[in-house]
Amino acid sequence: MGIICQRAIILHLGAAFLLTFLYWFSGPVLRAIGQTESVAEQGEIFASGLIPQLYAFALSCPMQRFLQAQNIVNPLAYMSVAVFLLHILLTWIVVYLLQYGLLGAALTLSFSWWLFVILNGLYIILSPSCKETWTGLSASAFTGIWPYFKLTVSSAVMLCLEIWYSQGLVLVSGLLVDPTVSLDSISICMNYLNWDMQFMFGLSASTSVRVGNELGAGHPKVAKLSVMVVNGTSIVISIIFSVIVLIFRVGLSKLFTTDYEVIEAVSDLTPLLAISVFLNGIQPILSGVAIGSGWQATVAYVNLATYYVIGLPIGCVLAFRTSLGVAVQNAAERVKKSANEDFSGLVEAI
Structure with missing residues (x-):
């Protein structure tokens, strides 16, 4: 070993x-x-x-x-x-x-x-x-490095496709109308997502080891039970994180920034973020099962299709070709308008 x-x-x-x-x-x-x-x-x-x-x-x-x-x-x-x-x-x-x-x-x-x-x-x-x-x-x-390399490259591709997808979203956000606010807000959202993902990657690692050990020992039923238990645990954790994100959408944002434009933009993105937190809580567990079962190559193709052929292009279309792409800009404008109104009211009061 x-x-x-x-x-x-x-x-x-x-x-x-x-x-x-x-x-x-x-x-x-x-x-x-x-x-x-x-x-x-x-x-x-x-x-x-x-x-x-x-x-x-x-x-x-x-x-x-x-x-x-x-x-x-x-x-x-x-x-x-x-x-x-x-x-x-x-x-x-x-x-x-x-x-x-x-x-x-x-x-x-x-x-x-x-x-x-x-x-x-x-x-x-x-x-x-x-x-x-x-x-x-x-x-x-x-x-024996070459045979080992061929064995591990599928796992590397599978995980890279998962991680690079999130980083790709950050890069795309830098191309939106207001890149500073867009990049700040999506980075904060990615941090929220990463908090949940850290738990899930830990469960994923334990799942891959557990499933691999049990399958190697000839206990497929125990491996199946382990998968069910871990998936149930991940769903509960994801629900808790989703609720926390929705309830404390403003308070959590203030941990990262004092810029009201960014806080408002993050608040607008929070409902979609909560859905992502829930779904991303399940996906890493399935990746762990794939690693433990030796299905890395198959899952690499699945990740390539779902993330880059379907997910990322749809995200780009929604960002640049629909009104959703200016959501961050609209949030910034609302904050500026509110600030101007407050300032005008203060001047009138004086």
């Missing part, structure tokens, strides 16, 4: 190296696809600060799967909570006290990921739980 983990790390590091060029030249790339100069400039700053995080993530993912495959979950949770709490403190210090802005936020995120990697590595090396599965670094990890 340790050899497989090392093979995964080698492939992940190779992918991180290739992505480094995209991150480094993200500014020209953003300009080439039509983003405004301010968006491209800020995006390039943030992306450059995330380059160290690429390599930390390349190490962290195989380590986490290595531990999860052995049902070592609680230590991972404890390490995640500790790093998360430290990350909040460091981000506040770097961004607000030291005033390092976007670059400081990105570098803090990279530092937190590397800290998480170090903790994972120390646990794997020192813990008695991994004594039999981790026997140290081995040159054997470089043998």
Whole structure:
């Protein structure tokens, strides 16, 4: 198992190296696809600060799967909570006290990921739980990489198609009438969605491990029961998150911004966001089932068709060819009008 983990790390590091060029030249790339100069400039700053995080993530993912495959979950949770709490403190210090802005936020995120990697590595090396599965670094990890690559590329494509779809929505929002308000509002909505998705990705990872183990042990009925239990849990969590988003649509937005135009735009998008939160709570679980069952290639084609052949084109048509595309702009105009009326009333009162 340790050899497989090392093979995964080698492939992940190779992918991180290739992505480094995209991150480094993200500014020209953003300009080439039509983003405004301010968006491209800020995006390039943030992306450059995330380059160290690429390599930390390349190490962290195989380590986490290595531990999860052995049902070592609680230590991972404890390490995640500790790093998360430290990350909040460091981000506040770097961004607000030291005033390092976007670059400081990105570098803090990279530092937190590397800290998480170090903790994972120390646990794997020192813990008695991994004594039999981790026997140290081995040159054997470089043998059999090509068959392993062919096995994992389907999973990579499947997950990339899922994640890139959300990022594509953010890029498209930068091409709308008011790119600043549009980008801010859709980014806040994506954060809401990511809160729910973090729970679901955790359930998805556990589902893939559980289903894979049970199918490998010849217990298909237990695997089926596990899928039903996890799906039921995900539906309950998604309903709770959807209700929270609807009830606290304004309060949650104020956690991210004080700009009333953006808050109003997010409020207008909240009903659609609640539906997305509910549906996206189910989809990652099914992806986990697919990974555990070895259906990655099939699901990759399904994701390609549903996200990019159906979903994204429809979203572009609704954004640029219908009145829905100016919803954010209309929200901004309403806020401006309201502010002007309040100011006029104040002047008259004086």
